[in-house]
Amino acid sequence: MLNKYxxxxxxxxxxxxxxxxxxxxxxxxxxxxxVQIVATRGAEVTVSTQTTVVDLxxxxxxxxxxxxxxxxxxxVRVQNPEQQLVAKEAIAELLGQKYTVALNLAPATPAWLEAxxxxxxxxxxxxxxxxxxxxxxxxxxxxxKMEAAKIADFxxxxxxxxxxxxxxxxxPKGIAIKFRDAETVVEAEDFLKIRSNDMxxxxxxxxxxxxxxxxxxxxxxxQIKEEALKQNMTILRNRVNxxxxxxxxxxxxxxxxxxxxxxxxxxxxxxxxxxGATASIEFRMVDDKADVSAAANGxxxxxxxxxxxxxxGIAVLKKEVMLTGDHITGAQPTFxxxxxxxxxxxxxxxxxxxxxxxxxxxxGKPMATLFIEYKDSxxxxxxxxxxxxxxxxxxxxxxxxxxLGRNFVITGLEHSESQSLAxxxxxxxxxxxxxxxxxxxxGPSLGAENIQNxxxxxxxxxxxxxxxxxxxxxxxxxxxxLALMANLIMVVGVMSMIPGAVLTLPGIAGMVLxxxxxxxxxxxxxxxxxxxLLNGRSVQQAIHEGYGNAFSTIADANITTFMTALILFAVxxxxxxxxxxxxxxxxxxxxxTAIIGTxxxxxxVWGGKRVKSLSx
Amino acid sequence: xxxxxSVKNTVDFLRHAMPISVMSMILVIASxxxxxxxxxxxxxxxxxxxxxxxxxxxxxDLSALRAKMTSAEAEGAVVQNFGSSRDILVRLPVRxxxxxxxxxxxxxxxxxxxxxxxxxKRVEFVGPxxxxxxxxxxxxxxxxxxxxxxxxxxxxxxxxLAAGSVAALAHDVIVTLGVFSVLQLEFDxxxxxxxxxxxxxxxxxxxxxYDRIRENFLKMRKGSPIExxxxxxxxxxSRTVITTGTTLVTVIALFLKGxxxxxxFATALLLGIxxxxxxxxxxxxxxxxxxxxxxxxxxxxxxxxxxxxxxxMMP
Numbered sequence: 001m002l003n004k005y006x007x008x009x010x011x012x013x014x015x016x017x018x019x020x021x022x023x024x025x026x027x028x029x030x031x032x033x034x035v036q037i038v039a040t041r042g043a044e045v046t047v048s049t050q051t052t053v054v055d056l057x058x059x060x061x062x063x064x065x066x067x068x069x070x071x072x073x074x075x076v077r078v079q080n081p082e083q084q085l086v087a088k089e090a091i092a093e094l095l096g097q098k099y100t101v102a103l104n105l106a107p108a109t110p111a112w113l114e115a116x117x118x119x120x121x122x123x124x125x126x127x128x129x130x131x132x133x134x135x136x137x138x139x140x141x142x143x144x145k146m147e148a149a150k151i152a153d154f155x156x157x158x159x160x161x162x163x164x165x166x167x168x169x170x171x172p173k174g175i176a177i178k179f180r181d182a183e184t185v186v187e188a189e190d191f192l193k194i195r196s197n198d199m200x201x202x203x204x205x206x207x208x209x210x211x212x213x214x215x216x217x218x219x220x221x222x223q224i225k226e227e228a229l230k231q232n233m234t235i236l237r238n239r240v241n242x243x244x245x246x247x248x249x250x251x252x253x254x255x256x257x258x259x260x261x262x263x264x265x266x267x268x269x270x271x272x273x274x275x276g277a278t279a280s281i282e283f284r285m286v287d288d289k290a291d292v293s294a295a296a297n298g299x300x301x302x303x304x305x306x307x308x309x310x311x312x313g314i315a316v317l318k319k320e321v322m323l324t325g326d327h328i329t330g331a332q333p334t335f336x337x338x339x340x341x342x343x344x345x346x347x348x349x350x351x352x353x354x355x356x357x358x359x360x361x362x363x364g365k366p367m368a369t370l371f372i373e374y375k376d377s378x379x380x381x382x383x384x385x386x387x388x389x390x391x392x393x394x395x396x397x398x399x400x401x402x403x404l405g406r407n408f409v410i411t412g413l414e415h416s417e418s419q420s421l422a423x424x425x426x427x428x429x430x431x432x433x434x435x436x437x438x439x440x441x442x443g444p445s446l447g448a449e450n451i452q453n454x455x456x457x458x459x460x461x462x463x464x465x466x467x468x469x470x471x472x473x474x475x476x477x478x479x480x481x482l483a484l485m486a487n488l489i490m491v492v493g494v495m496s497m498i499p500g501a502v503l504t505l506p507g508i509a510g511m512v513l514x515x516x517x518x519x520x521x522x523x524x525x526x527x528x529x530x531x532x533l534l535n536g537r538s539v540q541q542a543i544h545e546g547y548g549n550a551f552s553t554i555a556d557a558n559i560t561t562f563m564t565a566l567i568l569f570a571v572x573x574x575x576x577x578x579x580x581x582x583x584x585x586x587x588x589x590x591x592x593t594a595i596i597g598t599x600x601x602x603x604x605v606w607g608g609k610r611v612k613s614l615s616x
Numbered sequence: 617x618x619x620x621x622s623v624k625n626t627v628d629f630l631r632h633a634m635p636i637s638v639m640s641m642i643l644v645i646a647s648x649x650x651x652x653x654x655x656x657x658x659x660x661x662x663x664x665x666x667x668x669x670x671x672x673x674x675x676x677d678l679s680a681l682r683a684k685m686t687s688a689e690a691e692g693a694v695v696q697n698f699g700s701s702r703d704i705l706v707r708l709p710v711r712x713x714x715x716x717x718x719x720x721x722x723x724x725x726x727x728x729x730x731x732x733x734x735x736x737k738r739v740e741f742v743g744p745x746x747x748x749x750x751x752x753x754x755x756x757x758x759x760x761x762x763x764x765x766x767x768x769x770x771x772x773x774x775x776x777l778a779a780g781s782v783a784a785l786a787h788d789v790i791v792t793l794g795v796f797s798v799l800q801l802e803f804d805x806x807x808x809x810x811x812x813x814x815x816x817x818x819x820x821x822x823x824x825x826y827d828r829i830r831e832n833f834l835k836m837r838k839g840s841p842i843e844x845x846x847x848x849x850x851x852x853x854s855r856t857v858i859t860t861g862t863t864l865v866t867v868i869a870l871f872l873k874g875x876x877x878x879x880x881f882a883t884a885l886l887l888g889i890x891x892x893x894x895x896x897x898x899x900x901x902x903x904x905x906x907x908x909x910x911x912x913x914x915x916x917x918x919x920x921x922x923x924x925x926x927x928x929m930m931p
Contacts, residue, residue, distance in 0.1 A: 126877070134746065437743035439716070446669070446737045453875035460873055461866030468862065506809055509870055509878050513813065513885070516866035517820070520859040524824065527855045553827040556772060560823060561816035563768065564761045568812050571757040576809045583813070 002540040003607030005600050013600045016592065020490035023497045026109040026120040032065060033084040034106040035091055037074040037099055045074045045099070056094055062087050066111075075106055104264070121495045122247070123263075124504035124578055127451050129444030130263035131271050135236075135434045137256045142228035143221065145348070149329055150199070151175055152349025154214070156406070157195050163188050174215035176204070185210050198223075225255060232434055233258055236275060258434070264444070272436065281325030283355075286366040286397060290316040307370060307394050315394045317368050322358045327351025333422040334409070341418035342409040352406030359404040369396045369410065454508030462488075462515050469519060473526050475615035479601050480522035483593040487518050490589040491582065501585075504578030514586030520557070521594030525550040529616055539611040547599055554595065562587050626850045630842050633902040640899060644787060647794020656797050659804030659880075662751050664744030666708040666716045668723050673733040675701035684729055689714060689722030699876040703737075716741040754808045758789060761815055773826055774914065776907040777900075781822045784900035788818045788891045795887055806881040814888025817863070821856060822896040828852050829901070833914040841910050845901050860893050 037045055037053065050069050053076060057064050065077040076091075078084050084103060092101040107120045125132050151168050154177060158165050165188070166178040179185050182205065189201050189212055198220040204213040216224070233250055236258060240248045249261035265271050287304040295306050295316045304316050330346040347355055359367075372392050398410050466484070469477035491511060495501045529546030537545065562584060569580035606614065660667050681704065682695050690708070698705035704727070708719045720739055727734045762782055769778035792814060796803050828848035836844055867889065871882035 134743075136745075436741075438746050439739070439741035441739040443735070443737040445735075450875060450877060453873055454878075457866075457869040457873040461869035464865045464869075465862045468865075472858070505877055506806055506881065509806075509809075509874065509881055512866050512870050512874075513863070516863035517817070517859070519862050520820070520855075523855050523858045523862075527852075527858075531851070549831075553824055556827060557820040557823045560765055560768060560819045563764050564812055564816040564819070567757050567761045567764065568809065571753045571760075572809070576805055579809045579813075583816075 002544045003603045005603045005607070009596075010600050010604070013597055017486050017490065017597070020486075020493035020589070022493070023118055024489050024493035026107065026113055026118040026496060027492055029108040029110065029120070031105040032077040032108040033079070033081050034075050034077045034104045035084060035088045036102045036104040037076070037091060037095065038072070038102075045069065045072050049095075050074055052094070053091055056090060057087055060086065060090055062090075075104065077106055077108075117497075119496060121492065121503045122501070123447070123451075124502045124507070125261055125263060125440065125442055125447075126505045127447045127503060127508075128263050129442050129447040130261060131265050132262075132438070132440040132442075133260045133272075133275070133436050134253065134438035135232075135258045135260065135275075136437050137225075137229055137232050137258065137434050139225050139228065139256050142224055143216070145329065146224050147175065147216075149346075149348050150196070150214070150216075152352065152406070153196060154192070155349070156352075157192070158188060161191055163191060171213075173204075174213050175199075177212045177214065179210040179212065182210055185212050188212055229256060229258070236260055236434075240275070257437075272439075281328065282321050282370040282372065283323040284317040284319075284321055284368050284370055285362060286368050287316045287318050288366060292316060307368075307392055309394045309397075310371075315368055315397060317370065317394070322367070323347075323351055323355055327354070331422040333418040336409070341415040343418050343422045344407065344409050347406045347408075349406070355408070356403060356405050359400050359402075362400050363402060364399065366397050366399050368394050369398075371395045450505050451508070454505065454512070458508070458512045458515065461512055465515060465519060469522075473522075473616055475605075476522075476526050476529075476598075476602070479598050480519060480526070480594070482601070483522065483597045484515065484518055486597060487586070487590045487593040488515065490593065491586050494585045494589065495582065498581075498585075501581050502578055503582070506576065506579035507582040510579045510582035510586060514583065514590060517561075518586065518590035518594060521550075521554045521590060522598060524553055525595070525598070526616055529614070533614065533616075539606065539614055540608075542614070543602060543606065547595070551595065554591065558587050558591055626843070626847050627853070629846050629849045629897055630902060630905065633898055636898045637902055640787060640895070643794070644790050647790050647797065650794055650797040654797060654800065656793065656803045657800045658747070658751075659802045659807070660707060660740060660742055660747075661805040662747040662803070664710040664742050664747045666710075666719055666742075667738070667740045668706045668708070668720055668736065669698060669738040670704045670706070670724075670727055671735045671737055672702045672704065672727070672731045674731065676704060676730060678704075681727065681730060684726040685723065687722050687726070689718050690726060693723060703876075710744050750805065750808075757812060758815065761812065762786065765815075765819060769823075769826075773830060774909070776904045776909045776913065777826050777829070779907060780900040780902075780904035781819060781826070783903050784822055784892075784895040785815050785818055787895050787899050788814055788888060791891050792884060792887050796884070801883060802880060804880055806878055807884045810881040810884030810888065813885060814892055817885075817888060818892030818895060821859075821893055822900045824855065825849055825852050825896050825901055826904075829904075829909075830914050833911045837911075841905055841908075844911075845905055849897055849901060856893060856896075860889060864889055 037049070047069065050067055053074065054064050054067050057076065057078070062083045063079055065079065067074065067076045076087065078087050088101055088103055092099075095101065109119055147170055151170065154168055154175065158177075163184060164180065165184070166180055168175065168177045170176075177188065179188060185203055185205060189203065192199070192201060192212075192214070196214075198217060199214045200217045202213045202215070204211045229252060233252060237250045240250055240260060240262065247263055249259060251259045251261075253259050260275060262271055287301060290301045290304055291299075292314065295301070295304075296314055300306055300316065303319050305319055306314050306316055309315050327347045327350060328345060329348050330344075332344050334342055334344045336342050370392060371394075372390065396410055462484075466481045469480050469484075471477070473480060488511070491514060495503060525546050528550045529542050532542035532545045533539070565580045565583040565587065569577055569584065572580055678695055678697065682693075685693050685695065685706075692709045692711075694707040696705050696707075697703065706723050708716070708723065711719065724734070724736060762785055765785065766778050766782045769781050789811060792811060795801075796807070801807075825848055828851055829845055832839075832844045832848050832851075833841075836847065839847065864886070867882055867885045870878060871886060874882060
């Protein structure tokens with residue numbers, strides 16, 4: 001018999017729609033007003049912090065809806081915005097300088113929904129308000145630095161191997177190494193090919209000029225750029241985290257750009273100064289003759305200074321700076337042969353020779369690593385600019401074991417410490433400067449207005465389409481309307497499920513458009529059924545043929561539209577991408593609901609029995 | 617059952633195709649001329665610069681506000697209403713010697729002399745570098761989309777039809793751009809998104825007609841290509857009218873209710889839906905006929921295999 005779906009197919013349709021709808025549910029709950037507490041340097045948010053904060057709020061008659069401790073962050077939800085403000089001030093006062101306390105909005109998804117991965121759609125900046133930066137990493141500078149480091153590498157490597165060269169310099173074509181005769185060129189090429197295999201070498205000798213030309217291979221260039229981008233992203237991410245912003249976005253955009261989005265932040269000037277703030281490293285000798293307890297009481301020997309140590313206590317360092325972080329070109333956490341954690345550091349050529357000289361004279365003495373950072377103090381100068389505070393702390397003290405060159409390790413650290421030190425060292429040494437090329441600030445009220453407008457447009461468009469379909473196709477129109485609504489719910493569900501999908505204003509436009517175009521599939525099918533009926537086919541045959549014939553048309557039409565959406569997604573940025581995502585999801589879900597979804601209802605109502613006429 | 621468009625009598629669409637396609641050609645040429653002479657009014661997303669959106673507590677006299685923005689920092693500012701008479705949008709060009717912060721501060725200071733309760737709602741700064749790249753990427757996206765579609769349609773249908781569909785798409789893009797140029801409507805990122813959607817929509821329409829053409833070539837053993845095409849267009853007409861209608865309704869809703877920020881998007885789509893529907897008949901189908909499409913081109917390649925006579929895609 002025609003037009004019967006097997007049971008499993010009906011169950012599958014219901015299951016898919018149920019799952020889609022289920023994950024759309026979190027969007028109904030809205031957002032809670034919350035206070036976010038993040039620990040800054042030297043502090044930690046723990047269960048006891050949580051208890052203290054909750055007790056404090058309860059003593060002030062502020063009802064706490066929920067307090068969650070996650071990823072070292074504490075999120076306290078309260079009833080309304082007034083309480084939120086009071087709570088923030090009280091908590092900030094209680095916890096003091098070591099914590100960042102910020103206002104926040106948190107999705108009010110119930111815990112059981114969250115447990116199964118349910119979360120509402122993420123709203124883009126245009127719907128939520130906040131600041132957006134597009135930053136460009138100066139890759140030319142990154143490559144220049146690496147080239148300079150390479151030149152120094154060549155010098156020391158050739159010298160070590162006792163291969164005599166006449167000179168090394170940078171030319172527009174690459175790094176040119178001059179030699180006195182042809183044999184040395186060959187010898188040097190063979191040696192360097194093994195030692196520095198990330199470069200490609202060509203013999204560029206002409207006449208009585210013997211020269212080897214080293215150029216960076218494309219893979220090496222990409223690697224340098226990749227590295228520079230990653231480092232800058234790490235730095236930016238650290239700084240953004242310290243700002244205490246909820247759901248910040250630090251994302252790469254193409255080969256050399258980084259997007260930073262800070263929802264809820266309104267003050268671009270402040271955000272810019274924090275993101276642009278610098279951190280650096282200094283290496284200094286420890287004044288081992290100084291009396292630490294005397295120094296703590298203010299009796300500091302001449303030529304020395306007292307600094308706090310990260311793990312507590314103080315250290316007395318000589319004033320003279322041996323080396324600054326500008327010379328660090330890389331830092332990786334590794335392990336020594338006894339699998340003890342250490343941090344491997346690479347210096348540039350200049351830093352290498354300075355360091356080698358200093359360490360030669362100081363074997364057996366302790367050396368300190370001082371971390372310096374400029375941070376937003378939370379207050380402003382009279383002219384409106386943000387007042388920055390200089391924070392200095394000793395992050396490690398290690399004894400110099402041997403004369404050190406360009407590459408050395410810092411030992412005596414815990415595993416986690418070595419990780420974070422490597423990160424901080426890298427962060428302190430920005431390979432390439434960043435510039436802001438695009439900046440957007442959107443007020444929160446504008447965001448709310450946008451959502452309202454979009455939803456209104458959607459409701460209006462949808463109501464008209466629903467009414468028309470009901471009148472024009474009667475029972476079948478009603479089924480198409482069910483499919484349309486299921487489609488819309490599924491788009492929301494899928495958008496909520498996909499972690500990277502963000503709803504933007506053009507995204508809402510994409511949804512509105514989906515409503516208009518989604519009916520196309522049903523219109524095609526229904527028109528086909530009508531045609532077949534007019535041609536004198538039986539009811540069952542008409543339904544069967546109608547769905548069958550329309551399918552290839554719908555598939556072709558949707559595949560091509562999907563292709564354009566995909567291209568949009570590939571080349572577009574922010575807002576356009578958002579539109580492409582909703583359009584793609586809309587196409588996929590509308591094909592499912594319009595073809596399979598409606599078919600399963602049609603089959604259930606009319607399929608497999610004697611029907612004289614159709615309500616179409 | 618009632619019908620908007622009856623399928624009983626085949627309408628001779630192609631009879632009027634000649635004069636109409638001449639008109640299309642004129643439209644395309646006019647668009648090119650306008651694009652060449654006055655170009656496109658590129659929005660901030662493409663030119664680079666700063667946009668400041670402000671909300672005043674009471675309706676503002678634009679000329680009074682303009683008169684206040686005379687300081688060197690606010691030079692070259694374009695002041696316009698944005699949605700309502702209380703909402704003002706100021707566009708500032710990129711100035712090499714001047715930071716955008718300074719420009720924005722000057723604009724706000726000028727606004728505050730008129731209304732101290734003015735609220736700054738949105739500030740956007742886009743570097744000219746980004747704009748250039750966007751324009752290149754946008755143009756590239758359209759070209760890549762056209763090529764992909766050309767390949768897909770050639771593969772699924774036939775090269776004459778593929779040529780027709782791509783010509784129709786190029787026609788739609790050029791005419792829509794032309795209208796934006798003639799009316800000097802602002803062309804921003806959302807308009808670009810709209811334009812690409814138009815490509816998708818117009819193609820949707822063309823494919824539906826083509827699908828029927830292919831089917832009818834196989835079914836109608838006697839008809840001439842022109843008759844087959846006419847029949848196909850007539851048969852799909854009621855679907856076209858309904859789908860265009862429902863899409864138009866939602867786009868009009870967007871245009872009227874969606875707010876100022878997606879006005880450009882809605883405008884591009886409104887235009888594109890008209891142009892796209894018309895081009896699927898008078899450009900895509902007509903060109904395929906002119907290229908000499910006939911029954912033989914549509915016959916499936918004969919493969920001596922079981923099931924080869926079955927339609928390729930069935931649910």
